[in-house]
Amino acid sequence: MSDVKEELKEKVTAEAAVETQQSEEEMTEQSSAAVEEESSPVTAEEGQTVVTAEQEAVIQDIEMQTAVQEEKLPEEASEMAEKTETVEAEDQAEAISEKEGLEEEAKGQSKEETMENFEIVSLRPGQIVKGKILHVSDDELIVNVGYKSDGVVAKDDIMLEEEKPLTEVFQEGDDIEVEVRKVNDGDGNVVLSQKNIVRNQAWKVIEEAFKSGQEITGIGKEVVKGGVLANIKGFSAFVPASQLSLRYVANLDVFVGQELRLQILEVDKRRNRVVASQRAILEAEEAEKRQKVWDNIEEGQLISGEVKRLTNFGAFVDIGGVDGLIHISDLSWGHIKSPKQVVSEGQQVEVLVLSADKEKNRISLGYKQTLPQPWDNIEEKYPIGQVFQGKVVRITNFGAFVELEPGVDGLVHISQISDKRVEKVEDVLQTGEMVSVKVLDVKPDAKRISLSIREAVEKQEKKPKPQQQESSFTNEEMTVSLGEFFPDQNEDE
Numbered sequence: 001m002s003d004v005k006e007e008l009k010e011k012v013t014a015e016a017a018v019e020t021q022q023s024e025e026e027m028t029e030q031s032s033a034a035v036e037e038e039s040s041p042v043t044a045e046e047g048q049t050v051v052t053a054e055q056e057a058v059i060q061d062i063e064m065q066t067a068v069q070e071e072k073l074p075e076e077a078s079e080m081a082e083k084t085e086t087v088e089a090e091d092q093a094e095a096i097s098e099k100e101g102l103e104e105e106a107k108g109q110s111k112e113e114t115m116e117n118f119e120i121v122s123l124r125p126g127q128i129v130k131g132k133i134l135h136v137s138d139d140e141l142i143v144n145v146g147y148k149s150d151g152v153v154a155k156d157d158i159m160l161e162e163e164k165p166l167t168e169v170f171q172e173g174d175d176i177e178v179e180v181r182k183v184n185d186g187d188g189n190v191v192l193s194q195k196n197i198v199r200n201q202a203w204k205v206i207e208e209a210f211k212s213g214q215e216i217t218g219i220g221k222e223v224v225k226g227g228v229l230a231n232i233k234g235f236s237a238f239v240p241a242s243q244l245s246l247r248y249v250a251n252l253d254v255f256v257g258q259e260l261r262l263q264i265l266e267v268d269k270r271r272n273r274v275v276a277s278q279r280a281i282l283e284a285e286e287a288e289k290r291q292k293v294w295d296n297i298e299e300g301q302l303i304s305g306e307v308k309r310l311t312n313f314g315a316f317v318d319i320g321g322v323d324g325l326i327h328i329s330d331l332s333w334g335h336i337k338s339p340k341q342v343v344s345e346g347q348q349v350e351v352l353v354l355s356a357d358k359e360k361n362r363i364s365l366g367y368k369q370t371l372p373q374p375w376d377n378i379e380e381k382y383p384i385g386q387v388f389q390g391k392v393v394r395i396t397n398f399g400a401f402v403e404l405e406p407g408v409d410g411l412v413h414i415s416q417i418s419d420k421r422v423e424k425v426e427d428v429l430q431t432g433e434m435v436s437v438k439v440l441d442v443k444p445d446a447k448r449i450s451l452s453i454r455e456a457v458e459k460q461e462k463k464p465k466p467q468q469q470e471s472s473f474t475n476e477e478m479t480v481s482l483g484e485f486f487p488d489q490n491e492d493e
Contacts, residue, residue: 124183129178129179131145131146131176131177133174133175134172136166136167138166138167139166141166141170141194143192151178151191153178157195159202178192178197179194202232203235206233207267209263210265213263215262215263216232218239219231220260221256226240232262232276236272238273239260239277239278240275243276243277243278244278246283261281262276263281265280298356300353303351303353305317305320306347307344307348309345311339313328314326314339317351319351324363324365326367331368332367332368332371332406333368333371334403335409349367350370352367353365354369368407374405374406374408375408384440385439386438388439390402390404390451391403391433392431392433392434393431397424402451410450412453413450416454419458437452437456438451438455
């Protein structure tokens with residue numbers, strides 16, 4: 001709009017200037033023509049111009065027209081100036097009006113924003129509102145909810161997942177969602193509650209976990225009859241004793257204060273009843289581990305494991321979710337009465353896979369097979385004809401087995417026990433007794449050694465005994481030995 005008015009003003013000014021210039025040129029031309037036509041030449045003799053009355057009349061007429069034209073020029077210029085001023089005034093007025101409109105609009109917006117900032121909300125019981133915590137104490141929270149007075153949330157109206165002081169859970173400036181219980185408690189305070197909101201949110205999480213079967217975390221709270229109560233987001237969930245572990249646990253107190261990995265088995269919102277299981281989570285993990293073990297296990301494979309349980313017949317070892325058995329005969333190369341003589345519960349061991357039967361879910365393991373073989377170089381360790389000490393480990397009706405070292409037993413036949421006739425081996429030897437034996441024969445391939453107690457005794461008896469040397473001298477009067485003079489010394493020697 002301003003550009004159009006500016007162009008109009010320039011156009012009017014230009015037209016006025018053109019008209020003025022044309023008028024001046026016409027007047028100048030008329031004056032020049034009249035002077036040329038009417039003027040008479042001046043004679044040289046007289047030296048002055050002769051002007052007739054008629055010429056003077058023409059000149060006057062021209063002067064009058066010129067005067068009239070000069071009078072019109074200021075009027076036209078004034079009109080042009082007035083037009084220009086009018087256009088400028090209109091532009092200025094419009095600009096002022098537009099500015100005032102913008103200012104009014106800005107004032108209106110500012111006023112609306114200011115009213116919004118200071119708008120006081122209306123409250124009603126049961127309404128859910130958001131606020132900002134102004135103060136935290138051990139007993140309550142002071143919350144600004146945009147009302148004319150602040151709200152109070154008592155400790156009893158706050159639900160926490162863990163028993164902690166309010167000062168450790170909430171901080172001043174934190175946002176909080178609360179429910180209005182009373183708009184005025186009689187002292188001008190708004191009574192607020194956080195408990196119902198948290199309970200509803202927590203129950204939604206529990207129901208979702210129940211529907212999806214996903215794992216949820218709880219904390220063991222106390223032992224009750226038949227199981228343990230766990231805190232799940234503020235709700236008490238019952239975990240039966242049989243659902244706490246994969247194995248029987250006599251003392252349930254070990255679960256109190258511990259984090260439990262739970263699967264929700266049952267929910268009843270009307271009774272606030274929740275039943276959960278940790279065993280279901282553990283069984284699912286164990287099944288996955290077992291499948292992984294069975295997919296990779298091979299006979300002859302060396303594998304690490306942990307001794308989990310000892311029995312009279314062997315040791316059970318966990319090899320990654322599956323238990324394998326080390327039979328007592330595969331624990332040591334020697335004779336043992338109990339697996340406790342070789343391994344203990346919780347011990348990490350390296351074992352050899354002897355066999356694996358997935359259909360029967362049985363894995364046989366060997367521990368002694370990972371230890372040095374005692375029969376290696378047996379002929380060098382126990383040469384024929386040499387006498388060694390051994391322990392009687394087993395008695396039969398045909399003889400006795402003597403252990404030379406763990407894993408190496410030799411047989412003493414009944415005929416090699418004594419140089420006298422032996423009816424029963426038990427009459428001569430006892431299990432655990434240490435005896436001297438002579439090596440009669442060694443068969444490494446068959447892992448057999450023949451021994452003899454009788455020949456070992458004979459060999460020892462044939463050894464010459466050291467003789468005591470006594471100094472003596474002869475005198476004409478008597479013959480004595482030095483030993484008779486020093487009897488105590490001879491006994492010591």
